[in-house]
Amino acid sequence: MSNTNAATATVTGTALELTDVRKVYTLGDGSEVVALADASLTLTSDEMIALVGPSGSGKTTLCSIAGGILSATSGSIVVGGEDISGHSAKELTKFRQEKVGFVFQSVNLVPFLTARENLLVVDELGRRTGGPARERADQLLEELGLADRAKNLPSQLSGGQRQRVAIGRALMNDPALVLFDEPTSALDTHLGEQVMELIRQEMKTRGIAAIVVTHDERITHYCDRSVHIVDGYLQS
Amino acid sequence: MKLALLELVRRPGRFATAAVILTLIAVLLMFLGGLLDGLISSSTNAIKAQSGDVIVYSESSQASFLRSRIDPELRSTVESVPGVESTGGIGIVQLGARIPGNGPRDLASVALFGYEIPPNGVPDIPADGEVWADEVLKADGVRDGMELLLGPARSPVTVIGFVKDTTFNGQGSLWASPATWRSVLADNRPDAQLADGVFQALIVVGDADPAAIAADIDATTEDATESFTVPEAVKAIPGVEEQQGVFNQIIGVTVVIALVVIALFFALLTVERTSLYGVLKALGAMSRTIFLGLVAQATVVTLVAGVIAAGLVLILDAIIPPGAIPLDVSASRIITSIVLLLVAAVVGCSFSLRRVLRVDPASAIGTGS
Amino acid sequence: MFLALKEMARAKVRFALLIGAIALLVFLILFQQSLQNELLRSFVGAIENQTAPVLVYSVDGQRVVQASVISPDLEAGIRELPSASEVGRIGQGTFTAATAAGLFDATILGYESAAVGAPTRIVDGRLPESVGEGIASDVDEKNGFGIGDTIVLEPSGYQITIVGLAANAQLNAGPTVFTTYDTYAESVAAQNPDAGTLLPNVLGVAPVEGVTDAQLVADVNEVSLDVDALTRADAADATPGVSQVRSSFRIIFLLYGLVVPCVTGLFFLIITFQKANSLTLLRAIGAPAGRLVAALLIQATIIMVAAFGIGTLLYTPVTTLELGGLTLRFETAAVIIWGAVLMSLGIASALLAARRVLAIDPIDATTGAGVGR
Numbered sequence: 022m023s024n025t026n027a028a029t030a031t032v033t034g035t036a037l038e039l040t041d042v043r044k045v046y047t048l049g050d051g052s053e054v055v056a057l058a059d060a061s062l063t064l065t066s067d068e069m070i071a072l073v074g075p076s077g078s079g080k081t082t083l084c085s086i087a088g089g090i091l092s093a094t095s096g097s098i099v100v101g102g103e104d105i106s107g108h109s110a111k112e113l114t115k116f117r118q119e120k121v122g123f124v125f126q127s128v129n130l131v132p133f134l135t136a137r138e139n140l141l142v143v144d145e146l147g148r149r150t151g152g153p154a155r156e157r158a159d160q161l162l163e164e165l166g167l168a169d170r171a172k173n174l175p176s177q178l179s180g181g182q183r184q185r186v187a188i189g190r191a192l193m194n195d196p197a198l199v200l201f202d203e204p205t206s207a208l209d210t211h212l213g214e215q216v217m218e219l220i221r222q223e224m225k226t227r228g229i230a231a232i233v234v235t236h237d238e239r240i241t242h243y244c245d246r247s248v249h250i251v252d253g254y255l256q257s
Numbered sequence: 258m259k260l261a262l263l264e265l266v267r268r269p270g271r272f273a274t275a276a277v278i279l280t281l282i283a284v285l286l287m288f289l290g291g292l293l294d295g296l297i298s299s300s301t302n303a304i305k306a307q308s309g310d311v312i313v314y315s316e317s318s319q320a321s322f323l324r325s326r327i328d329p330e331l332r333s334t335v336e337s338v339p340g341v342e343s344t345g346g347i348g349i350v351q352l353g354a355r356i357p358g359n360g361p362r363d364l365a366s367v368a369l370f371g372y373e374i375p376p377n378g379v380p381d382i383p384a385d386g387e388v389w390a391d392e393v394l395k396a397d398g399v400r401d402g403m404e405l406l407l408g409p410a411r412s413p414v415t416v417i418g419f420v421k422d423t424t425f426n427g428q429g430s431l432w433a434s435p436a437t438w439r440s441v442l443a444d445n446r447p448d449a450q451l452a453d454g455v456f457q458a459l460i461v462v463g464d465a466d467p468a469a470i471a472a473d474i475d476a477t478t479e480d481a482t483e484s485f486t487v488p489e490a491v492k493a494i495p496g497v498e499e500q501q502g503v504f505n506q507i508i509g510v511t512v513v514i515a516l517v518v519i520a521l522f523f524a525l526l527t528v529e530r531t532s533l534y535g536v537l538k539a540l541g542a543m544s545r546t547i548f549l550g551l552v553a554q555a556t557v558v559t560l561v562a563g564v565i566a567a568g569l570v571l572i573l574d575a576i577i578p579p580g581a582i583p584l585d586v587s588a589s590r591i592i593t594s595i596v597l598l599l600v601a602a603v604v605g606c607s608f609s610l611r612r613v614l615r616v617d618p619a620s621a622i623g624t625g626s
Numbered sequence: 627m628f629l630a631l632k633e634m635a636r637a638k639v640r641f642a643l644l645i646g647a648i649a650l651l652v653f654l655i656l657f658q659q660s661l662q663n664e665l666l667r668s669f670v671g672a673i674e675n676q677t678a679p680v681l682v683y684s685v686d687g688q689r690v691v692q693a694s695v696i697s698p699d700l701e702a703g704i705r706e707l708p709s710a711s712e713v714g715r716i717g718q719g720t721f722t723a724a725t726a727a728g729l730f731d732a733t734i735l736g737y738e739s740a741a742v743g744a745p746t747r748i749v750d751g752r753l754p755e756s757v758g759e760g761i762a763s764d765v766d767e768k769n770g771f772g773i774g775d776t777i778v779l780e781p782s783g784y785q786i787t788i789v790g791l792a793a794n795a796q797l798n799a800g801p802t803v804f805t806t807y808d809t810y811a812e813s814v815a816a817q818n819p820d821a822g823t824l825l826p827n828v829l830g831v832a833p834v835e836g837v838t839d840a841q842l843v844a845d846v847n848e849v850s851l852d853v854d855a856l857t858r859a860d861a862a863d864a865t866p867g868v869s870q871v872r873s874s875f876r877i878i879f880l881l882y883g884l885v886v887p888c889v890t891g892l893f894f895l896i897i898t899f900q901k902a903n904s905l906t907l908l909r910a911i912g913a914p915a916g917r918l919v920a921a922l923l924i925q926a927t928i929i930m931v932a933a934f935g936i937g938t939l940l941y942t943p944v945t946t947l948e949l950g951g952l953t954l955r956f957e958t959a960a961v962i963i964w965g966a967v968l969m970s971l972g973i974a975s976a977l978l979a980a981r982r983v984l985a986i987d988p989i990d991a992t993t994g995a996g997v998g999r
Contacts, residue, residue: 081622090539091619111543117618118541125621131260131533133267145259146542174267190540202622274892278885285881292874317722317780319731324722326818351693353686361851362685366866409686409695409852427867445686446695447822448814455820495731496799503661503949507654514650518889521643525896528640573877582873608643 035099036198036230037064037087042096044082056082058253060096064198067228069221071241074250080234081202083250087232088121088200089113101197118147122191122199122229126206129187130175136186137162137171143193154193161189165219181212188223199224201233205240217243260537261550265557271529272554275522276562279598282515283566284573286508286594287586291570293504295585301491303368303425306376309345309460310467312490313474314483320493322349322457329454331481338477340465345374346435346456350442350449351428352408356398365397366428369407369414371438374460379420382434392419394429396579405431408445427583512597519555519605527551527609531616538618548613552606559602563595630921633901634928641925644893645933648886652937652968655882657944659960662875664952665799669871670862671763672735672797672804678714678742678830679839681861682846683854687827689864691718691735691797694827694854703849704829709842711834714739715826717810721817723777723801725770732777733802734760734786736810742830745804751790757808761790765953766801777803782816799952831855886968890929891975894922898979902986909988919980926976930969938965 044057057079064070074080085091086098089105092113097106101120108116117123130139137158144154162168165185175183184204191199201220205213217240224231233244241247249256265272298305304312313335318325327335327346336344348371353364369388375381379389390399399405404415414433423430433441435456443450451457461484463470471484485493492498527534534547574586634641673681673691682704687694696704696715705713715738723732737743744753745761751773754760762771771777776787786803796802805813811824833842839857846855856864863869898905905918938961945956 085619085622088539088622090622114538114541114543117539123539123621125536125539129536131536133264134260138263142260142537143540146537146540146546200622274896278888278892281881281885281888285878285885288877288881315781317724317729319722319729321720321731323720353688353693362854364686364688366688409684409697443822448824449818450820450822452820499949499952507658510650510654514647514654514885517643517647517650521640521647521889521893522896524640524643525893525900529896529900582870582877608639 034065035063036066036068036101037062037232038097038099039063039083039087040097042083042086042093042098044079044086044091045094055253057086057093060250060255062248062255064230064232066230067225068246069224069231069233069244071244071247072232072234072250073236073238073241073247075236078250079253080250082253083255084200084202084232084234087198088123089116115147118143119194120197122194122196124184124187124191124199124201124204126203130183130190132175135172135174136167136178136182136189139175139186140190140193143190147194157193158189161192164223165189180208181216184208184216185219188220192223192227192229196229199229199231201231203235203237204233205235205237210239213237213240258546258550258553261553262557265554271526272558275519276558278518278522279515279559279562280566280569282511282518283563283594283598284569285511286515286597287566287570287591288573288584289504289508289511290590290594291574291584291586292582293500294587294590295583296500297497298422298585299424299427299583301425301494301497302422303370303376303430304487304491304494306378306423307374307460307487307490308377308462309374309487310463311461311471311474311484311486313344313459313461314457314485316481316483318483319495320483320485320490321495322347323449325457326451327456327459327482328452331478332454332456332459334478335459335461335474335482338470338473340463340470340473342462342464343374344462345372345460346458347372347374347460348435348438348442348451348457349425350408350438350446351426352441352445354399354431355406355411357403358398365394365399367394367405367407367431368425368428369431369433369438369441370425371433371435371456372460373435374462376423376432378422379432380418383417383432385434385436386414387417387433388414388437389418389420389432390416391423391429391431392421393424393579395419397429399429407441410441410444412441412444414441508597512601515598516601516605519559519602520608523551523555523606523609524612527612531612532620534613534616535618535620538616539621544614544616547616548606548610551609551613552603555602555606556599559598560595563591563598567591567595627921627924629918630924630928633921634925640893640897641929644890645929645936647889648929648933648972649936649940651882651886651889652934652964653940653944655879655964655968656937656941656957656961658875658878658882659964660941660945660954660957661949661952662871663957663960664954665871666868667794668796668799668952670797670865670868671794672733672745672802673865674858674862675746675792675794676737676804676830676858677740677744677746678716678832679858680831680833680842680846681716681856681858682829682831683827683856683861685852685854687854688866689854689856689861690866691716691827692720696826696829697852698825700850700853701826701829704831704846704853707845707849709834709837709845710831712739712741712830712832714742714830715807716743716828716830717807717814717824718797718827719810719814719817720798721813722780724780725775725777727768727770729780730766730769731798731800732779733797733800734810734813735797735802735804736807737804737830738807738826739830742832743804745792745795747793747795749791749793751788754789754805754809757806757812758786759789760786760803760805760809761792762788762804763795763802764791764793765796767791769801771801771803779813779817782813784813784816786813883967883971887971887975890926890972891978894926894976894979895982898922898982905983906986906988906990909986915984915986918983922976922980922983923973926973927969930972933972934965934969
């Protein structure tokens with residue numbers, strides 16, 4: 022599988038371009054909550070940024086919108102050259118299958134699938150290439166140092182190993198952008214650093230852009246730059 | 258779909274609970290169905306086996322042999338009807354048979370038929386004093402060559418062979434010549450005896466549409482007869498239609514119960530997996546994929562329950578002593594029960610469809626924060 | 627109470643489905659109970675509810691009245707018994723009867739002596755006194771067997787006028803008319819001109835003072851091996867088909883009855899697992915274990931009461947139905963007994979989940995282990 026998405030990003034130069042993105046929720050009593058206000062952000066093709074802010078600051082909202090999990094109220098979102106601003110739910114689903122990788126904070130892996138099968142989930146849900154996907158999965162497991170854990174269930178893996186499997190899964194579809202939601206929150210300092218090093222290494226060698234959502238200032242130095250967000254506003 | 262089946266294989270425990278209940282319900286369906294089939298067949302096999310096209314009773318007999326009588330004059334009227342090729346007389350007497358080797362008060366219930374036209378599976382008319390016996394009588398100790406003593410008059414008849422599926426009214430049948438039947442009837446039931454040439458009913462073989470022949474016969478005899486096609490005669494046997502009606506209603510409600518139980522358990526299972534579904538949707542799974550996976554799981558669980566239930570019912574059938582319960586476990590009944598359950602499974606699953614649709618992929622991000 | 631109700635209000639669908647499933651099960655069980663009771667009543671009611679404490683069949687009759695024939699020798703032998711105070715002939719014929727409501731398979735039971743063979747539960751009118759009169763099963767009043775109605779036996783045209791109604795007096799699930807023996811004999815002769823001497827099917831016998839029914843049965847059986855004496859209750863139970871009906875329904879009730887606690891028990895087990903975290907939290911902040919178990923049992927009770935209530939409500943209109951000649955009725959005793967049985971089973975099954983609740987260690991709130999692991 023060639024690095025088509027990453028390649029496109031390189032050609033176009035940007036992995037992510039958010040312009041004046043707003044997300045407004047209307048509550049039951051009619052009042053409005055502005056989760057994200059006029060956010061504009063650009064990521065170049067292999068840039069890795071830390072998105073930092075306290076709870077409720079809107080960082081999860083921004084991440085969700087960038088990843089095509091949530092629709093914005095207004096604004097333009099272009100990921101890996103694809104404008105997803107007006108995508109329908111179905112189109113967003115396809116978009117996520119093909120262009121984005123996610124590493125969630127918890128409930129990351131499917132509990133009844135082995136490490137290898139967890140990597141193959143995206144292919145199973147989407148394009149079903151079969152052989153090529155299996156080869157890629159084995160290759161990724163090898164690179165992540167999990168070759169001997171391929172047949173283990175998540176319950177048989179350590180926290181760090183699970184995180185690596187999640188990273189492998191995020192890379193399976195060769196995305197233009199990978200979103201990491203608090204990747205080190207469940208890990209101690211030493212393990213957290215190991216994971217961040219691995220993330221940086223994987224992102225840089227493949228030239229994939231990444232957003233690392235975190236409130237942990239200890240790890241922000243692994244990223245190219247930090248972007249702060251408070252009360253829905255990006256601090257420039 | 259593959260994901261859903263993998264979950265089933267790797268985590269059978271959580272589906273086991275629903276499977277146990279579904280097995281119980283499947284056993285119920287098969288047992289009820291087998292009971293119905295057994296009741297009906299033991300009552301009606303002798304009629305079903307008739308090889309003719311039409312059965313003719315006399316008027317007001319309500320399709321009951323015991324209340325019907327066809328004398329020779331009426332018979333020739335029937336034979337004169339165009340479309341009637343030939344007629345065969347048939348008569349019955351129900352009594353207790355003394356079987357060598359059994360205790361003095363331990364009689365077998367038999368229905369002795371005198372016939373002219375052999376029913377399907379019954380050979381030609383035996384000589385006077387000889388009978389073909391239905392094989393259900395083997396459970397009472399009847400063997401080839403045995404002499405049975407029938408009724409209070411102890412009329413002797415010798416068994417020359419066995420036939421199957423000819424029971425009547427829950428009793429094993431004996432098939433004899435008209436003369437044998439007539440004399441046994443006269444000796445044992447003097448108040449019901451019939452003169453020579455008189456039969457209780459006629460089996461008619463015709464060369465036209467049976468329903469038309471039946472109507473013609475009744476018209477020609479000016480309603481001195483009540484004629485039925487063989488399937489109609491079966492249904493007309495008192496109790497048959499009612500039994501079918503009642504049992505089918507009970508079976509129907511049981512299927513609905515299965516549906517509700519499946520809906521319930523899969524709704525519970527879905528709730529447990531909302532976060533998993535959120536992750537899958539975030540990774541790009543469509544609601545349709547997830548829902549079909551659910552249906553696949555329900556189908557497999559139901560099939561497994563059905564197969565286990567079939568095994569249990571077959572065991573039940575084997576250990577129940579013959580005659581204790583009129584159970585007739587047939588492949589078609591087992592398959593019908595499983596199919597009904599599968600339909601219930603798929604419909605029951607659809608209760609969870611809305612919840613699956615509503616799972617928001619955004620819920621995958623930020624859980625725990 | 628608060629916890630229990632709040633949870634149910636928040637998760638209406640699942641509790642509604644559970645109540646629905648149990649209600650349907652209750653309905654089916656009660657319906658089939660009615661069916662069984664009525665089947666047995668309509669098949670052998672006439673045998674159980676007539677005046678003769680002991681009935682004597684011929685062995686050849688195999689406990690079927692119509693198939694039994696008592697020869698003159700046997701009858702003489704029984705009449706001579708010192709322990710028998712009263713001996714009366716009983717004859718049964720099954721004929722097609724025409725009434726204002728149509729044609730019916732009617733059973734005529736002729737008794738020689740009202741002391742041994744007449745129906746016991748007369749609810750209206752009187753016993754027949756002269757030839758051509760009869761007392762009919764009360765459930766068939768609407769079929770043209772009411773007091774004052776005349777039924778006509780086909781094809782002979784022999785007529786019988788109904789002068790009384792008796793309860794639980796059916797035989798073979800059809801209209802049954804008790805007449806004097808003379809009337810019965812006349813009807814047989816009219817219906818079958820070829821008939822020879824008429825012999826009684828069964829004898830009704832009553833013991834002399836001081837002799838028990840069981841003793842009388844033994845004495846009668848001594849008279850000859852061709853004779854089969856039974857008490858009235860045994861005769862009803864031994865009628866072919868009765869034990870089959872009882873055995874079949876026994877299995878049916880067992881299975882349906884098992885499904886109820888299985889469904890409730892597993893339901894509570896699952897939802898307890900699902901709210902493991904909240905339960906652990908509650909324990910951690912000080913809720914006594916007993917309180918949580920009580921909440922569980924309260925839910926189980928509410929569910930069982932609601933389900934049983936709905937099931938019984940569904941059952942009630944069905945009891946006015948007529949199914950192929952069987953008139954169902956509301957079986958109060960069955961409702962009470964099944965109510966007690968099913969509710970105890972349902973609530974008890976929730977105790978399985980209660981055990982899990984009691985096993986929660988509040989410390990797990992801090993580690994996040996909960997009940998599930």
